[in-house]
Amino acid sequence: MSTSPSKTLSPTELAKLEHSFASDPSSDAYKPLAEAYLDLGRFMEAMVVCKKGVKAHPTAADPRILLARVYAAQNKDKKALEEVMGALQVQPEDKAALRMAGVLQIKGGEADTGRGNLLKAYQADPGDPETVTLLQQYKVEIPRPAAPTPVLAPVAAPPPAAAEAPAAATVPVAAPPAAAEAPAATSAGRINAPSQQAARTARPADSAQRPTQRRPQVVVEEVDDDEDEPSSRRKSAPKSNGSKMLSLVLLVLIPLFAGGYGFYSAQAKKRGRELKKNLDVATEQLKHDSFDSYKKACAAADLALEVDPDSTAAHGYLAYAYAIRWGEHGGGDDARRQAEEHLAAAQKGKELSSHLIAAQALIKTYSGDGKGALASLETQVKELNDQNKASSLLYLTLGLIQMNAGDLERARDSLERAQALAPDDPRVYAGLGAAYRRLGQDNTAWKNYDFALRYEKDHPESLLGRSLLMLEQDEPNYAVASRDIKKLLEAEPPPSPRQLAAAQLARSLLIARVALAMPALKPDMQQKLTEATGVPADPAKAKQEVTKAEETGFALDKQNPELNLIKGRRLLAEGNFDAASEEIRKAIRADGSRAQFHVELAKALMGKPGGEKEASEALVTALKTMGDSPKLVVMLGNAYRRQNKLEDALAQYQRAVKDPKAKNPEARLAMGAIYRERSEWDKAKEQLEKANQEFFGQPDRVANALTELGRVYQGKGDTAKADESFQRALQADENYSPVYYFYAQLLSKDAKQSAKVKTLAQEYVRREPKGEYLTDAQRLAGN
Structure with missing residues (x-):
């Protein structure tokens, strides 16, 4: 399978392609952008763009072939083959699709079918060098032209066989005489035998061509001449009158029945159309994932129930929408009651509904039974997947519940599966943004929030997530965060009271961060920052604004522990x-089932001098409550490591990876670092190589793992492999600063590399003016 030649694009060139595609997603701009993403190894973005291309060009093979290449680059040959076969359905003679299908089928064990498709590609264009190369590679013999077929002389048809006997004329059989001619009929008696014989032998030729039709024997009854006896016609009069009456009744009833059936049928069709219309409206509104759209979805599903009170689909939609309104938008007891009632009603039906299954899992989760919800939903998702009935909604719900439990790696995998099945769902992208944010992958989190906002303008959850992500940075772009928060607070129709309350707390965090940054700025920069954010330069006024925003937020939603968490972050920023x-403990007391709250508490405790011991105690308590949450286990290992309890730390990291099916690269990275510090090179190498594999798709973490691996090889004295590992780290993510220092340190022992050492060290100093290795880097840079 070939890929088109490409060159590495500069950030500016890539930005131009992204702008072209964003300006007109239905154009051919998808193709160069997807190609660029594919070349850069950014498979998720490439897949999203390709799927938009498929949607915009349903009769073209190119977008499906490109999507197949994206899957093939990830070794997902089965998915790649599905897309190629889809391309062949719209363009059966496309040589590129035939060629790719052939290669994938041969690789998948379908050798004969694959060779057949390669031959079809050759027949479509015998001069194509790539097809000829593949035919030779897979030892498929190119068909030779067939010899011309000799022309045979026509064979004369035999003459028709002579008829055995001339066809006789049909002998008609006289009808019985009327009643008035009864005496004549009496004298006639019966039909003479010669006439019957003539009738039997009249058409011998016909009998050979079709089945013999037996004529009914004509019987002429001898009737006594009795004038007092009524004639046969008069005898049948009463019967004839009854038949007429029956016919008359039928003539009246049949039109009535037909009319009634037609009316019933028309009404049934009308109800069906009305039901479908309302369910379609509900479906469309659910996709928007906003407080207002969930209310509209409920209204449409209620109308559907007026048409069909037993509709499983309508009850499922209502259960799902009310579950979200209760658990995510603070809808209170009424929303919970509605969710539970519609869930019970939907479960009475026999139809399979993904919204019903999702609603059941969400209601369990928001009721505090996250473990039960997770176990049940995982089983259902697996069963449906085994039946080739994978549901984006169920993978989305599974990912959100896994994230709530602190299983971030699995949550990310589930959400990415949901995204592959529904590439334009803003709720999926917002979930991915939250997952990557908690994983510490800020750039990827930002991109996912951006995708959500691209598919749903001013998507509330993504505006909130993006603004909080920005405010978590060491050097935030305050203007961007302020713009997102302002959009959320001024949106029409307004977000839910819960979202507005969170936006107010985000605003308080913004004001606090800006107020802390102000003293270090010159007066003109202070003025610009005030204009961009609306935050007063006067610290006292800023403090008043913080208090006002927090009071407004807590007044809007007294039950939301997320508000305590955001306030806790504000207090952390202030030291x-x-x-x-x-404040974070208040959040945990309100809802102890959220792993993220315990993680944030541990971070807060470890932020203060000597807080590691208190953090480890809090994490042990949390794990007793929640069970083995992978994120909490790794955090506990980190807390022990900070206390220099390395054996305890290793025990927790090993606990985090004890499940052979689980991925926990953070635990492996930490173990690798500990083993390196102990000079246990082989153990360090094993864990770091696994971490590198499991960090697939996370460039900065891959760079981190490869940098640690380079340090292991350097410690072993293997300079060549250390050099290779550092170069791979730079290729994975050129923005990962520590690798510049460690690579310079490695090369500093070779006098011939002095120029390169200086360049690398200077780059580290430029990137990390307050970095951990600044002093030594300045020495290597010659400063």
Whole structure:
């Protein structure tokens, strides 16, 4: 399978392609952008763009072939073959599709079918060098032209056989005489035998061509001449009158029945159309994932129930929408009651509904039974997947519940599966943004929030997530965060009270961060920052604004523990670790089932001097409550490591990877670093190589793992492999700063590399002016 030649694009060139595609997604701009993403190894973005291309060009093979290449690049040959076969359905003679299908089929064990498709590709274009090369590679013999077929002399048809006997004329059989001619009929008696014989032998030729039709024997009854006896016609009069009456009744009833049936049928069709129309409206509104759209979806599903009170689909939609309104938008007891009632009603039906299954899992989760919800949903998702009935909605719900439980790697995998099945769902992208944000993959999180906002303008959850992500950075773009928060607060129709409350707390965090940054700025920059964010330069006024925003937020939603978490982050930013820890504990007391709250508490406790011991105690308590949440286990290992309890730390990291099916590269990275520090090179190498594999798709973490691996090889004295590992780290993510320092340190022992050492060290100093290795890097740079 070939790929088109390409060159590495500069960020500016890539930005131009992205702009062209965003300006007109239905154009051919998808193709160069998807090609660029594919060349860069950014498979998720390439897949999204290709799927938009398929949607915009349903009768073209190119977007499906390109999507197949994306799957093939990830060794997902089965999915690649599905897309290629889809391309062949719209363009059966496309040589590129035939060629790719052939190669994939041969690789998949369908050798004969694959060779057949390669031959078809050759027949479509015998001069194509790539097809000829593949035919030779897979030892498929190119068909030779067939010899001309000799022309045979026509064979004369035999003459028709002579008729055995001339066809006789049909002898008609006289009808019985009328009643008035009864005496004549009496004297006639019966039909003479010669006439019957003539009738039997009249058409011998016909009998050979079709089945013999037996004529009914004509019987002429002898009737006594009795004038007092009524004639046969008069005898049948009463019967004839009854038949007439029956016919008359039928003539009246049949039109009535037909009319009634027609009316019933028309009404049934009308109800069916009305039901479908309302369910379609509900489906469309659910896709928008906003407080207003969930209300509209409920209204449409209620109308569907007026048409069919037993509709499983309508009850499923209502159960799902009300579950989200209750658990995510603070809908209160009424929303919960509605969700549970519609769930019970939907479960009475026999139809399979993904919204019903998702609603059941969400209701369990928001009721505090996250473990039960997760176990049940995982089983259902697997069963449906085994039946080739994979559902994006169920993978989305599974990912959100896994994220809630702190199983971030699996949550990300589930959400990416949902995204592959539904590439334009903003709720999926917002979920991926949250997952990557918690994984510490800020750039990828930002991109997913951006995708959500591309598919759903001003998507509330993505505006909120993106603004909070920005405010978590060391050097935030305050203007961008302020713009997103303002959009959320001023949106029409308004978001839910819960989302507005969170936006108010985000606003308080923004004001606090800007107020902390102001003193270091010159007056003109202070003025610009005030204009961009609306935050007053006066610290006292800024403090008042913080208090006002938080009071407004808590007044809007007193039950949301997320508000305590955001307030805790604000207090952390101000260096008030004890108050921050107490605020986060309030969130945990409100809802102890969310792993992220415990993680944030541990971070707050470890932020203050000597807080590691308190953090480890809090994490042990959390794990007793929640069970083995992978994120919490790794955090506990980190807390022990900070206390220099390396054996305890290793025990927790090993606990995090004990499930052979689980992926926990953070635990493996930490183990590799500990083994490196102990000079246990082989153990370090094993864990770091696995971490590198499991960090697939996370460039900065891959660079981190490869940098650690380079340090292992350097410690072993294997300079060549250390050099290779550092180069691979730079290729994975050129923005990962530590690799510049460690690579310079490695090369500094070779006098011939002095120029390169200086360049690498200077790059580290430029990127990390307050970095951990700044002093030594400055020495290597010659500063």
